[in-house]
Each structure stands twice: as structure tokens, then as C-alpha cells.
Amino acid sequence: MSSQFRQRFQRIWDRILQPVWVFLGSYALAISVLLLLLVLTYFGTIAQIHMSIHDAQMKYFDSMFVRVETPIGIPALLPGGRLLLILLTINLIVGGMVRIRRSSSKIGIYVIHAGILILLIGSYFEDVGSEKGYMTLVEGERKDYFHSGSDWEVVIHMAVNDGEEERDFVVPFEQLEPLAEGGSLNVSHPELPFTVRLSDFLLNSKPQRGPDRRMPVVLQELPRDADEVQANAAGISALVVDGHGTRRETVLWGRSLHPWVFKADGRDWGMTLRKRTWMLPYSVQLRDAEGTEHPGTSIPSRYWSDVRRYEGNTATDVHIKMNHPMREEGYTFYQTGFQRAGGGTGKDISTFSVVKNPTDRVPLYACIVIAIGLVIHFATKLERYMRAENKKRELAGHATSTA
Amino acid sequence: MRRQLLNQLSGLLLLGLLLPATVATAAPASEPALPKFSKATLDAIGRIPVQHGGRVKPLSTFATYSLLHIRHRKGFTDGDGKRMSSTEWFLRASLFPRTAMRDRVFRIEDSDVLDAIGLKDLKELKRKTDYYSYQELSPGMRQLRQKFREYVQVDRNDQTRAQKQVIALGSSVNIYESIQRLFVFADFGVPLRGEEQSGQFGGREFAPLTEVLKKLRATFQAGEDPEWAQPLAQAALTVAYESRGLRLAAPISADDGYLADWFTVDVMVDRALGDQPDADANMAYIEKLEALHAARGNAGALEKASIALYEEARARAESSKAYGKIDLEVTYQGLKAFFWSKWIFLLGFFVMCFALLFPKLNKPLVRTAWGLAIFGTVLSIYGIVLRCVLLGRPPVTTLYETLLFVTGVACLTGLAIEWMNRRRVGLFLVLSFGALGMFLSDGFELLEQQDTMRPLVAVLDTNFWLATHVTTITAGYAAGLLAAAFGHVYLFSYILRIRRNDKEYYRGIQRMLYGTLAFSLIFTVVGTILGGVWANESWGRFWGWDPKENGALMIVLSQLAIIHGRLGGYLKGFGLSIASIASAIIIAFSWWGTNLMGVGLHAYGFTAGLDTALKTFYAVEIFTMLVAGLVWFYDFKFASKPSLEESVTA
Helix, strand or coil: CHHHHHHHHHHHHHHHHHHHHHHHCCHHHHHHHHHHHHHHHHHHHHHHHCCCHHHHHHHHHCCCEEEEECCCCCEEEEECHHHHHHHHHHHHHHHHHHCCCCCHHHHHHHHHHHHHHHHHHHHHHHHHHCEEEEEEEECCCEEEEEEEEEEEEEEEEECCCCCCCCEEEEECHHHHHHHHHCCEEEECCCCCCEEEEEEEEECCEEEEECCCCCCCEEEEECCCCCCCHHHCCCEEEEEEEECCCCEEEEEEECCCCCCEEEEECCEEEEEEEEEEEEEEEEEEEEEEEEEEECCCCCCEEEEEEEEEEEECCEEEEEEEECCECEEECCEEEEEEEEECCCCCCCCCEEEEEEEECCCCCHHHHHHHHHHHHHHHHHHHHHHHHHHHHHHHHHHHHHHHHHC | CHHHHHHHHHHHHHHHHCCCCHHHHHCCCCCCCCCCCCHHHHHHHHCCEEEECCEEEEHHHHHHHHHHHHHCCCCEECCCCCEECHHHHHHHHHHCHHHHCCCEEEEECCCCHHHHCCCHHHHHHCCCCEEEEHHHHHHHHHHHHHHHHHHCCCCHHHCCHHHHHHHHHHHHHHHHHHHHCCCHHHHHCEECCHHHHHHHCCCCCEECHHHHHHHHHHHHHCCCCCCCHHHHHHHHHHHHHCCCCCECECCCCCCCCCCCCCECHHHHHHHHHCCCCCHHHHHHHHHHHHHHHHCCCCHHHHHHHHHHHHHHHHHHHHHCCCCCCHHHHHHHHHHCHHHHHHHHHHHHHHHHHHHHHCHHHHHHHHHHHHHHHHHHHHHHHHHHHHHHHHHCCCCCCCHHHHHHHHHHHHHHHHHHHHHHHCCCHHHHHHHHHHHHHHHHHHHHHHHHCCCCCCCCCHHHCCHHHHHHHHHHHHHHHHHHHHHHHHHHHHHHHHHCCCCCCCHHHHHHHHHHHHHHHHHHHHHHHHHHHHHHHHHHHHHCCCCCCCHHHHHHHHHHHHHHHHHHHHHCCCCCHHHHHHHHHHHHHHHHHHHCHHHHCCCCCCCCCHHHHHHHHHHHHHHHHHHHHHHHHHHHHHHHHHCCCCCHHHHHHC
């Protein structure tokens, strides 16, 4: 039985699996994937003349397939960046690390391929495991959270009495985003005495006077600003139905300063649409922000922020400037914007990119590994080349002297 | 108080843009004859430190790039055919504005711009591209200023070609006027209004600025404030404000004179009237300027006044530790390292050609070519090093600098290859690549028409990343282009049937090509990843798919594909050469094309020039590949003997 199975497997291996295995590790696949990635990158770059970098990234590089317009006007279907990177990773492992001929002269190649693999795997984890957002602080202001530039969330807040624990129920962006295409989402939770029906999610909108007193405000859809995604103000319709069948309907707008408040089951509830928010394990206060330009020009020369980080009972002063971020407990604060005091407040404003990326340092390590591999490989080759050239010259010299 | 006065005046004086050149056109024609400026005068004036474009530089540099912007040349030739340096032209335009206004110094590329400013009649008298004097353009100045103000408000991407032309001419006129009006305060003096003011100066209608300042200072220091004093101070500031075009004087004893704001004439007047500790120093500087203007008709007196002004300016800059690099920059500008290396490389190239034509003289000629190649390379690298010292940062921060650096690295690599194998192909490429690179950098400077040493924006101001990422990736460009140059040698030899049966010759080129490409790959891969690491350090993201990043990635991908193609046996000598040229097109796209993305029909001047050059490069390279492909096809199809490709790789 087992030998029969083995024979059958051998046949399948010989006829199907081995050719596939060989193909997956072949130079032909490597070259095809590299060239397709090259073509895709070209289209993804040229596309940025007419579309934002964010949209181009989504269409060309964060996709499995993409339809492109060729220069001769005929549309073509190309594999997207995601698919190509998966294929490249497979090809790299199979061809560049498993099937490659074992020899000391290939050490450099192993190292290079290992470095690229580290880079690709690091990028994957960055893609799925990082939190990237912004924190804007006016001088003197203190915050312990930061928010996304483009993603939104609906938060249902339960008003609590003294001694009770604060409760927030969050509907994440991944569930809201499909609603932009239509449809609705029913939200329920054992602790919620009502259900919420969310629909008509608009990625950019503005409020308008409604048709009657029952609906005093409605949202008007605006074209999404693809270049300045932070400038968009999302909107969504919400219908709350409690256990008695009472229906309350409203619209939530992303720029609204106050939550929508309603009563259910004898308790006050609040509902708000806000930028996706992450809490920090500490708070940050902006003490001073400053920016300078090169004399007589409007070219920014430096901008920086003096912040104080509060954690428990300790406070630490940190100086953040371009190319010198603050790294603390897995979060990194980068100085990205500065706005001089306006509106008579006398207070400058700093914007920081805040990033939590567990693979933050991976590209640097990968780069070092790849550089070492490249130097080992090509130095060996160069040494061999020079030895051959010298030999040739010696032979030529010998031939001349003999003649 | 004085500052307030200045602020009040600013609204009025902004009209300076609106008004035609009142000073130069309405002034009486009383100007001494131009003397012959002595060498010492030009040297002293050229070394005066000024602050312009965000940095401290010698006045000669300011004059050179002003002239380059206005005339598209670094020197000037007057109506009598006399050639002069930019410093000499600067003295002429500032001290003798009435004479200079007849100099045809404005280069207009497309005379259609004259329609836009109401000078249709003038257009008919001129060629499409021609030189114009300030006087000739004067009737259209009001319209030019009006349109200039209007068009600069339009988003750069939406500006039409005609609008860009108006903006270019308007900015040339602005630069010219900032020089032309530099001594207005000395030319006219301060107008005295009413008997009271006039009575203070012996009944005159005008008084020299320094005389007025001394009188006012004495009055204010005595604690008096008579009725005539404030209006007179205002008049002095108004006159000085006309001469505000250049930041001439360093602040006294500033912590860092390179970063502090330097003073224009009006600011010096304002401070001379105030109670700041530098009041006397500002007074002294204005006196020196006035003395220079007074001495303009006499060559000897002018020399003395120039030296006195230079010493005053130098002492001020030194007090703020901001003079240090002025002399070095004058040396750098005077050396013209890139200009000379261009001709040295070209000479070497011709020597190599002669070596091929006259085999008997081969040895001495090749040795001469070696010498010229080394000399040209050393001179270029010396120029690059001087720039690094002057700017206090690594050698590559602008596109112009990338041209110099790429040429330098390619020449060094080529020399190393030649030293290793002595096949003369490397030497030949060093000379041709060096000459081409230097011609291109020269052309780029002429097109760009601005100082090539500029301050950096905040995000780039990090020597560590500039020294690692930028130099690495640029070295990758250099080696990649050199590899393509070997590809050209291979293809041209193949097309022209040079050494058709010499397999070793073709194998040698193939090896050099492959080695250079591998060398390039090391730098492009490491440089591209380092770019991501830098972006991660600065913005918190490793890769953002922006055009410049994508361009670098495309180079890496193309080179990886070529290397794997060769390892997999898909590419041999001919294919490798074709692929290296295709990779060079990608390098050009990444290096220049990504900066020109979206350039359309509205391109003008600098952008249009670059766009044309880049498209020409693409076309020539594609044509080369096509011709080589056709010859290969012919050989493959019709040649009875085995093709070269087969014989080389056999």
C-alpha cells in the first residue's frame, strides 16, 4: 500500500510537481517577474501624473491584477504588485536558496538572496502589523493618542455612572469602507441594548440643511481629495433601533465637534464618526516649536519641537527634529509639519507622524546583509577576473620574449 | 520707531514693481565717462561678501549668476565688441546705470513675448531670439510688471508657455533693476523739502545721504526732535529703500553670520539712525558705498574706494565668522575646473582617435591620452572636492551636482578598468564620457541660469544620509551608464564590422560590460534600500512608491533581470549590450525623467531644454538598438558563416 502510494506520488512528482518546482525556481520565472515588476512600476509611476500617489499605490502595487492602457491605446491586464511580490518571494526561496547549486563560490549569492528575503518578509509584516498616523499639537497641548490620516471609525460611547468602567464600541474602517460602494451594515453587541444600521458611507462630504424637522441635517457627497487625504471629511447615516422598536435616525459627520447623543435603556449614549484612533502608552506635550528659513528665502532650513513625555510619574524632555525622531516603547515620532502661530493665538503648531512598526529596523539590517553578499560575490569575481587578465598578459609577454 | 517708518513705507515702495524705472529713465544724463577698471578694482569688488539666495557668497558669484539669468551667458560683450567679466558688467550696470541701460543685455528666446507687453513694433526689428537693452524694453515695462504680477499667481502647472516667457523676462528685469538701483541713494542724494530742511544744508535741494544721516544723528543724540527731522529721516529711508536690492553687509558680531539676516542699504540707514550699537559701523559702510560711487569716474580713485569698501565688508563678515570661504569660492570660480577638464577630455579623445589612425605613433599617443585622462579626472574631482568644502556637505545634492559626480565616478571606474586590462577601451570611454559629462554639466548650468550652490531644504540637511544614500545611488547611475557605454562600443564594433574575427576583443568588452554592470548593481541596490532606510528615519515609512523611488527600483529591477538573464544563458555579448543600453534608458528616466513627469506642451526654458535633451537621448538609444538589431537579423538570416554572436560565445 505504502509502496503503491510512493509510486503514485513519484509519478505525480515526475510529471507534474517536479516541473512546477523547477519552474518556480527557474531563471525564466525570475526574469519574467522582474521584467513585469519593471513594467508595472513604470505604469504606476506614469499614472501619478494624473492620479494621487495613494491611488496609484492602491491600483498598481496593492493589487493582484491591474488593467493598464498601453501607449498604443490597447488595454492590457498585468499582474499587480502584490501577486508579483508573492511570486518573487517563492522564486527567490525555491531557485535562489533551495535549488541553487551548493558551492563555496555561491556564498555571496546565498547571502544576497537571504537579505532580499528578509526585506520582503519585513515589508509584509510592516504592511499588516504597523500603525501609522499623525498627532498635531498646539504649543502647550498634551495628547495620549494619535489618529490615522485616511481611515475612519464609528465609535459608540456608553455614558457611565461613577464607579463604572468606561466603555467604547468601535466599528473599524475595514467594515465601513465597503459601505462606500453601497449597502448597509448592522451592528449589534450583547452589551448594546439596540442595534445600529450604518449606510451611505461618504469618503468626503459636507453637511446641508435637511428636508424637514425629522431630518434637520443631511450630507452632500464631495469628490474625495486624493492628494490631501487628510483633508477629507467622511460622513455616514446611522439608524438606531432599540428593543422597543423605537427608531432614531441621524447622520454622522467626520468634522463634527460633538457626538450624537441619544437615550436607550435608560442610559445616555453617544455616537461619533472620527479618524481611526490609537492610544499611546504615554502622553506627549508640545512645549515649544520653531522653524527657520534660509536667510532671505522661503526655503525651510530647520524645524524642530521640544516635547515633554509623561509616563506614570516621570516626565522626560525630548528634542525632535527632521531626521532625528523620538523612539519610545515601539512608537516613533517624526517631525513632519510646522505651522507658525496664526489667528492671534501666539502658539505654533507641530505635526508629527507617529508610527508603530515592529519591523522598523528590518530594511536597514537587510541592506547590510545584501551589501555584504554583493561585495563577497563580486569581489570574488573581480579577483578571478584580475588573475585571468594577469595570466593572459604574462602569457603574451612570454610569447613575445620567446618569439 | 525707524522700523515703523519702514513698515509704513513698504506699501508705498512695493509700487517700485509697478513703476517703470523712474530712476534710470527720468534722471538727468549726468554720468562720467566709463574708466578702465583696474584688475585690483575688479578683484576687490569681486571678493565683497554678500548674502543672496540664502547663502553668503562673493559678489563675483552673484554678478555671474545674475548675468547668466539675464543674458544666458556668464560674461558680457558691449556694443563695441569688448568682452568683460561679470564683475566688470556689475560695476558698469550699478555705477553707470545710464550708460548701461543702452547695453543689449536681456536675452529673449522668443520674441512673441514682446506682443504680450505691447512692443509689437520692436519685435519687427529683431530676430526671434535676440538681445535687448533696458532702454528698448522700457516702453513695455508697466505692462510687463502688471502681467508678471498676474501670472506668478497662476499655479506653475497651469501656466501657459506665453505666461512662462513673461515671468522669465519679468524676473530678469527684477534682477537687473536690483543692480541698476544699488547706488540710487548716492546718485541723487536725499531730496530736501521746505525751507527748514533746506536751511539745515545751506539752502540746497539735495544733500548726500551720509551728510543727512550725520545731521539727524547729531540732532537725535542731542535729545532734540525738531519738526523737519522726522520727515527728513523718512526721506532718507525712502531713498535708501530704492537701493535695497542686495544684502551687502554682515551683521556685526553675530553668532553665526551665515545664518543671520544681512543688511541691505535701507536697513543700514535705519540702524544708523537708531541707537543700536552697530550704528557707527552702518554709517561707515554707507560712507564707503558713497565714496565708491563718487570715485566712479576716475580709475585710480575707484581702485582705492573699492579696496576700502572690500576691507570694510570683509571686517564686518569676519566679525560674524562669515568670511571664511569667500576667498576659496573666488579661487573655485577662477579655476573653472569643469570648463578646463571638458577641453582636456576632448583633447584626449582626439589624441586617442589619432592613435587609432596612426599605429606607428600609437605608444606615445596612448601615453599622452592616459596623461590627459588622468589630468581631466583629477581636475574634475578637485572641483567636486572644492564644492564639498565650500558647501560643507557631501558632493551630491542637486541635479547639476549629480552630473559632475556621475562623470567623476564613471571616469574613475573607467580608469580602474583600463589599469586592470590595458585594452584601451576603458581609456577611450573615460575620455569620451568625461568630455560628454562636462559638456552636459556646462549646458545644464546655462539652462538652469542660477547659482549651482544653493542651501538645502530641511529634510535634506543631513550629511550622513547625503553621504551614504545619495552618493551610493549616483555612483550606481555612473557605473550603469559606463556599462552601457561598453555596450555601445560592442554594438558599434559589431555594426561597423570592426575586428570582426577577433573573438578576444568582443569577449573582453563583454567581460568589462558585465563587471561594470555588477559594480553598478551593488551601488544601485544598496543605494535604493538606503534611500528607503532614510525615508524611514525621516518620515516613518520605508517605501512610498513615489516617482523617484520607483525610478531607482526600475534601475535595480532592470539590472537584476540582466544579471539573471546572463546567468540563465539568455543574454550573451550582443544581448547583454542591447540590455545594458535599455538599462541606460531606464537610468536616464529615473535620473531626469521622473523630475520632468507631466511636462507637456507648455514647457519653456529650462524644463523644455531638459525635456528635449532627454527625449533626444531616448531616441538615439532606441535607434542604436534598432540598427544593431537589424544588422544582427541580417547576419542571422543571410550570413553563411556563423554569426559573430555564435563565434564569440562558442
